[in-house]
Amino acid sequence: MSSSARKLLVLDDDPGVVDFLCESLGEKGYQTVGLTSPHEALARVRNEEFDLVITDMEMPEMRGTELLTAIQEERPSQLVLFITAFGSIESAVAAVKAGACDFVTKPFKIEVLLLAIERALRERQMRREIVRLRTALPTEAPGELVARSPAMRKVLDVARRAARSDATVLLTGETGTGKSCLARFIHDTSSRRDSPFTQLNCAALPTSLIESELFGVKRGAFTDAKEDRVGLFVSAGNGTLFLDEVGELPLATQAKLLHALETGRVRPVGATAEVAVRARVIAATNQPLEALLRAGQFRPDLYYRLNVIRLEVPPLRERREDVVPLSDLFLSRANDRHSREVLGLSAAAMKRLTSYSWPGNVRELANLIERAVALSEHDTLLPEDLDFPRKEDEVTALLMTGAEKGVPLEEVERAYIRRVVEAHGGNKAAAARVLGIDRRTLHRKVEE
Secondary structure, three states, X not given: OOOOOOEEEEEOOOHHHHHHHHHHHHHOXXXXXXXXXXXXXXXXXXXXXXXXXXXXXXXXXXXXXXXXXXXXXXXXXXXXXXXXXXXXXXXXXXXXXXXXXXXXXXXXXXXXXXXXXXXXXXXXXXXXXXXXXXXXXXXXXXXXXXXXXXXXXXXXHHHHHHHOOOOOEEXXXXXXXXXXXXXXXXXXXXXXXXXXXXXXXXXXOOHHHHXXXXXXXXXXXXXXXXXXXXXXXXXXXXXXXXEEOHHHOOHHHHHHHHHXXXXXXXXXXOOOOOEEOOOEEEEEEXXXXXXXXXXXXXXXXXXXXXXXXXXXXXXXXXXXXXXXXXXXXXXXXXXXXXXXXXXXXXXXXXXXXXXXXXXXXXXXXXHHHHHHHHHOOOOEEOHHHOOOOOOHHHHHHHHHHHHHHOOOHHHHHHHHHHHHHHHOOXXXXXXHHHHOOOHHHHHHHHHO
16 A cells, blocks of 8 residues: 555654654655654644554553543544553553554564554555445345345346246255345245235244144134134235245144145134135245155155245355455444444454355354444454354364374464464464464564
8 A cells, every 4th residue: 555645643752762763654655743742642633634643552641542542532533553562462452452453562673563554554445445335335135135146146036037926936055044035035026025924934833833823723723722813824915925944844734734835725723614825935944855855754745846946045155255245234234233333344354254164154144243243342343353163173173184194293383373364364463362472473483
């Protein structure tokens, strides 16, 4: 990133340090203002715009954390980078969590500071770009279903064509891939969009209640049936009935569901007459129904009746182009839900998201972003805000492979360090904290 016209405020109680930094940064094209008083620095920040404030952590007049708090009150989006002695790293880490963009430990080479400055300015530019794109991008699709990836675009293309018919649709795919969102998309783009969209999770109810929930019940049919109640088939009217986890239906209910699909009529529990129904059925399962067929746990005739139009919803790891827009969507929702104003994710945090395997798919991503937004103390999510599951199995596999092949300890250490640095998007400060070493040690090991 070009340093042209970048204006920096340099603060340290030692005039010699201020002069050295101003001279060094000036040679790189930065405009600098050097000060030794935190109170004077705060006044300048109040009245002038700086791209970055570089300040010492420990000063006689005011601690760095106090200055950070005061600056945030005046200019919440102001970037602040700390210079700290080795013994104050804990304070520096706390400052980063409170909103500082980074810290550099003394003694340092000017090249290390320059890298930290460039990274901070680059990430700020990225945050501004996120805000710009958020206002410029059109809505992805009805129901906010994201489909940038070729895999998901193909699914949506078939879903749009399926919406034009009344044929039964079977949605398959892993847990958390968004099958219910796709079912809603089909309904919203169909001629039934103005009628109800009703759904039932077939795994959420005990067997004794599923039939009354689906088909209705007559008063007196059983002890708790104190009045007539229509089932979901009837209440859906001319709309859509979405049956999630359809593989969990008991065989007896499967037979009655088949009858409803073939005749367009249902018989409420305890009734002697049937009722006509007009709802279109969309079913979903995260189980391979073919395996249930072989095990005798799913009726073949119902399987073929449901499997008229089949859509396999791809797992998130096969649609990585959707991770960024999905993250932005979930960030916006979490901001609204928790009354926050988090602008976006840092480049390093986004790199972690796009490189993760997502065993829990879209649902896992949504939960991860919401937790980060709820607990974050700054306006940009950093890699350490993302609470990924511990990869103990991967570490064990790495060690087992190394032991079996007789890999030297030095090679195992090198591979682990590389993996941690990559997992944090190249952010060596965050990687050093995870590894339990200081940044200078990490830099030395990386160079080696």
